[in-house]
Amino acid sequence: xxxxxxxxxxxxxxxxxxxxxxxxxxxxxxxxxxxxxxxxxxxxxxxxxxxxxxxxxxxxxxxxxxxxxxxxxxxxxxxxxxxxxxxxxxxxxxxxxxxxxxxxxxxxxxxxxxxxxxxxxxxxxxxxxxxxxxxxxxxxxxxxxxxxxxxxxxxxxxxxxxxxxxxxxxxxxxxxxxxxxxxxxxxxxxxxxxxxxxxxxxxxxxxxxxxxxxxxxxxxxxxxxxxxxxx
Ligand code: DC
Numbered sequence: 312x313x314x315x316x317x318x319x320x321x322x323x324x325x326x327x328x329x330x331x332x333x334x335x336x337x338x339x340x341x342x343x344x345x346x347x348x349x350x351x352x353x354x355x356x357x358x359x360x361x362x363x364x365x366x367x368x369x370x371x372x373x374x375x376x377x378x379x380x381x382x383x384x385x386x387x388x389x390x391x392x393x394x395x396x397x398x399x400x401x402x403x404x405x406x407x408x409x410x411x412x413x414x415x416x417x418x419x420x421x422x423x424x425x426x427x428x429x430x431x432x433x434x435x436x437x438x439x440x441x442x443x444x445x446x447x448x449x450x451x452x453x454x455x456x457x458x459x460x461x462x463x464x465x466x467x468x469x470x471x472x473x474x475x476x477x478x479x480x481x482x483x484x485x486x487x488x489x490x491x492x493x494x495x496x497x498x499x500x501x502x503x504x505x506x507x508x509x510x511x512x513x514x515x516x517x518x519x520x521x522x523x524x525x526x527x528x529x530x531x532x533x534x535x536x537x538x539x540x541x542x
Contacts, residue, residue, distance in 0.1 A: 316435055319461060320443070320458070320510070326526070351405055407481075465496065
């Protein structure tokens with residue numbers, strides 16, 4: 312069967328990564344979390360003195376961009392791809408609150424976006440890929456055969472993120488997470504370079520009141536329609 316490209320964009324913590332991972336597994340496609348790449352650049356920046364408190368030294372990061380190598384390797388235990396930064400598994404560390412709080416300004420830098428988009432397009436050349444992010448259907452793969460734009464209310468998304476982090480044993484406050492979710496929405500939508508917006512030909516999925524099973528069925532139907540199959 313001819314493989315297609317699937318672009319899943321949406322707000323932070325809208326559950327798009329979980330759905331993209333599950334869909335990729337179900338249909339035997341490669342899954343790439345593009346947000347993890349911006350998070351890895353942010354972790355690198357934190358660890359290499361690019362940040363002085365909240366202040367970011369963009370010039371310095373630009374000089375060091377060639378030292379940042381991001382890759383993915385399937386974790387044998389979880390069967391999902393883990394993110395590697397310069398050969399080191401950083402999957403856990405890129406999900407911390409510190410990285411979440413600092414990633415948006417990093418993702419607004421044009422030279423960072425150019426480098427990431429080039430890598431993402433390279434990864435998608437062979438098709439058979441599900442990639443999730445903010446600009447996948449608009450900038451990275453404008454010709455993707457299936458584009459999905461995921462939304463859910465900020466409160467629903469903050470609650471999901473809170474549950475996820477507390478399940479991992481992290482001490483976090485719901486209010487702090489909600490503020491972070493809203494701030495990221497604002498930055499993601501209002502930035503000059505590749506702002507988050509629904510591609511004209513994307514189909515919208517509001518999953519505020521959907522179970523994981525309902526969402527899965529919705530996605531499979533969208534996939535069947537896009538590929539004209541009865542899979
Ligand atoms: O999906 P996420 O929360 O892991 O994304 C982390 C950050 O990266 C988020 O602030 C938006 C940014 N991002 C982006 O600008 N473009 C993408 N394609 C993916 C993520």
